[in-house]
Amino acid sequence: MAGNIATRAAYGDALAALGVDERIVVLDADLSKSTKTDAFKKKYPERHINMGIAEGNMMSVAAGLASCGKIVFASSFAIFAAGRAFEQVRNSICYPGLNVKIGATHAGISVGEDGASHQSIEDIALMRSIPNMAVISPSDAYCTTFAVKAAIEHDGPVYLRLGRLNVPAVHQENTRFEFGKGVMLRDGTDVTVIASGLMVQYALEAAKLLEEEDINARVIDIHTIKPIDRDIIIKAAKETGCIVTAEEHTIVGGLGSAVAEVVCGEYPVPVKMVGVMDKFGKSGNPYELLKLYGLTAGNIADKAIEAIQML
Amino acid sequence: MDQKEVLSLKKTAANIRKGVVQSTCAAGSGHPGGSLSIADIMTYLYFKEMNINPKEPKNPDRDRFVMSKGHCAPVLYSTLAERGFFPKEDLVTLRKTDSYLEGHPNMNTVPGVDMSTGSLAQGMSASVGMALAGKLDKKEYRVFVGIGDGELEEGQVWEASMAAAHYKLDNLICFVDYNGLQIDGKITEVMNPEPIADKFKSFGWYVQSIDAHDFNQIKEAVENVKNQKGKPNMIVAHSVKGKGVSYMENQAGWHGVAPKQDECDRALAELDEYIASIDL
Numbered sequence: 001m002a003g004n005i006a007t008r009a010a011y012g013d014a015l016a017a018l019g020v021d022e023r024i025v026v027l028d029a030d031l032s033k034s035t036k037t038d039a040f041k042k043k044y045p046e047r048h049i050n051m052g053i054a055e056g057n058m059m060s061v062a063a064g065l066a067s068c069g070k071i072v073f074a075s076s077f078a079i080f081a082a083g084r085a086f087e088q089v090r091n092s093i094c095y096p097g098l099n100v101k102i103g104a105t106h107a108g109i110s111v112g113e114d115g116a117s118h119q120s121i122e123d124i125a126l127m128r129s130i131p132n133m134a135v136i137s138p139s140d141a142y143c144t145t146f147a148v149k150a151a152i153e154h155d156g157p158v159y160l161r162l163g164r165l166n167v168p169a170v171h172q173e174n175t176r177f178e179f180g181k182g183v184m185l186r187d188g189t190d191v192t193v194i195a196s197g198l199m200v201q202y203a204l205e206a207a208k209l210l211e212e213e214d215i216n217a218r219v220i221d222i223h224t225i226k227p228i229d230r231d232i233i234i235k236a237a238k239e240t241g242c243i244v245t246a247e248e249h250t251i252v253g254g255l256g257s258a259v260a261e262v263v264c265g266e267y268p269v270p271v272k273m274v275g276v277m278d279k280f281g282k283s284g285n286p287y288e289l290l291k292l293y294g295l296t297a298g299n300i301a302d303k304a305i306e307a308i309q310m311l
Numbered sequence: 312m313d314q315k316e317v318l319s320l321k322k323t324a325a326n327i328r329k330g331v332v333q334s335t336c337a338a339g340s341g342h343p344g345g346s347l348s349i350a351d352i353m354t355y356l357y358f359k360e361m362n363i364n365p366k367e368p369k370n371p372d373r374d375r376f377v378m379s380k381g382h383c384a385p386v387l388y389s390t391l392a393e394r395g396f397f398p399k400e401d402l403v404t405l406r407k408t409d410s411y412l413e414g415h416p417n418m419n420t421v422p423g424v425d426m427s428t429g430s431l432a433q434g435m436s437a438s439v440g441m442a443l444a445g446k447l448d449k450k451e452y453r454v455f456v457g458i459g460d461g462e463l464e465e466g467q468v469w470e471a472s473m474a475a476a477h478y479k480l481d482n483l484i485c486f487v488d489y490n491g492l493q494i495d496g497k498i499t500e501v502m503n504p505e506p507i508a509d510k511f512k513s514f515g516w517y518v519q520s521i522d523a524h525d526f527n528q529i530k531e532a533v534e535n536v537k538n539q540k541g542k543p544n545m546i547v548a549h550s551v552k553g554k555g556v557s558y559m560e561n562q563a564g565w566h567g568v569a570p571k572q573d574e575c576d577r578a579l580a581e582l583d584e585y586i587a588s589i590d591l
Contacts, residue, residue, distance in 0.1 A: 025447065049443065052477075057470035060433040064440020067418070067426060068448070069371065088433055088467075096418050096427040 008105040010144035012036025059088035066098035078104035082123035108248035112286035119281035125253025137161040139200035146177035188218035192236035195246035205297035242307035251275040272303040330389030336575035337403035346386035348550040365395040379434030380459035396423035432467035461493030463504040475543035476515030490552035523550035
């Protein structure tokens with residue numbers, strides 16, 4: 001079930017599965033077939049409210065609902081949820097700390113053919129900069145199910161970063177996830193790759209490539225980007241001596257920056273970043289785009305070697 | 312309402328206006344003009360109409376009020392204090408570093424504030440969310456909201472208006488404080504939102520126009536709302552910016568400028584004189 005499905009689909013399924021909780025209300029902005037909240041709508045039509053193509057209004061409406069005791073999932077594409085509606089998310093939701101969960105799908109350049117206007121590569125930076133906001137970027141369907149549960153349990157705003165593209169399972173059905181705690185998928189001693197979202201699969205592939213070079217890489221899925229798991233990062237810095245981050249997001253302000261903020265202050269070691277190098281995306285086949293922008297196992301492995309060479 | 316009731320409300324409103332003048336003067340900043348223009352509506356809602364209890368500010372069945380024009384926090388705070396939500400003495404701590412009375416309404420620090428506002432139009436959308444929650448939960452509470460006429464220039468007001476009519480939120484009662492002035496001057500010159508009533512009618516609202524300083528008209532409009540189903544309610548309230556303080560009336564310059572101590576003293580003397588003239 002959890003193999004090769006998109007995290008947005010897992011999000012819709014999880015909402016439908018957990019929707020028996022009558023506090024849950026799902027808002028969408030005319031994209032319920034794409035954000036997959038239509039799965040929830042089929043089971044609980046009275047609690048699925050279409051707000052039309054008006055994302056700013058949707059976020060403030062979500063705040064009003066949450067102030068009356070609802071757990072609100074407000075869904076749209078990441079570019080609109082975090083970008084267009086940034087100020088509503090900041091002032092209506094995060095400042096009062098209201099219980100709104102933002103289900104932001106179609107994050108990153110793997111949106112593909114729709115092109116740069118729809119490829120959100122800044123949303124992690126935007127969302128994690130807001131006080132009171134938690135940010136989760138799940139890597140597969142198992143992780144997404146956990147993320148939706150964690151969002152329901154967490155009292156306050158949560159940003160869920162979800163993808164359009166089908167992704168393989170990198171976790172097991174019995175993987176134990178914890179909000180704010182990374183998952184070590186593979187132990188290693190020479191370098192640590194800290195990845196999120198669809199980059200986790202490439203981090204695991206990179207570890208195999210590095211193995212051929214006799215380099216033993218640790219791989220961490222750091223699904224919760226805020227609050228970030230400081231302990232697992234500091235431990236990796238101490239035990240492996242250098243770090244590579246991998247994210248489908250600009251290297252400005254995203255996961256790489258979040259990891260560097262911890263490493264710089266606690267235990268400085270080289271940190272190399274794989275991500276979009278401060279430029280816009282473009283139209284194209286998603287897999288071709290990932291290659292074009294260097295979001296590959298090969299690039300992660302190269303950066304790992306560069307990091308090791310700095311020691 | 313009989314004359315005695317009206318006079319009593321006028322007296323309460325004058326006391327609320329005093330709080331606006333005192334708090335903004337003490338703060339050395341803030342927004343007296345639009346606070347004074349909506350003071351009578353606040354008075355009517357909090358002292359005659361709303362189902363609220365200062366001892367239970369979070370009661371889930373209470374009526375809500377959202378000050379969407381959040382810069383008018385001074386009149387919201389003064390009204391809440393007058394109604395007993397917190398001590399009136401605290402009003403002069405407005406905007407101070409160690410005070411809970413933030414420059415714009417904060418629902419987490421100020422008892423009785425139902426929504427944090429400040430960024431225009433967002434409060435109106437939040438009130439749509441509250442009204443939707445009321446419908447979902449089949450609760451009887453109503454959501455009142457105060458918005459500015461300049462605020463109508465925000466596109467989000469119209470997104471919220473579309474949604475309120477689409478979902479038939481007849482439990483939503485919105486007042487436009489139509490004082491005709493915004494920071495840079497007359498609203499008709501800065502960015503004309505007219506025809507306001509017709510715009511809301513065309514968006515599917517039940518629209519009434521009143522004199523914002525006539526308690527009988529406020530009451531009549533609120534009573535009319537109770538007999539209409541299926542539409543959100545807009546009350547276009549024609550008001551005077553700075554109402555009640557002679558030198559502030561109809562002056563855009565008093566939108567976001569606090570009175571200095573001598574100006575404050577003059578305003579308080581005027582209001583005290585007015586209160587003394589009311590013979591109950």
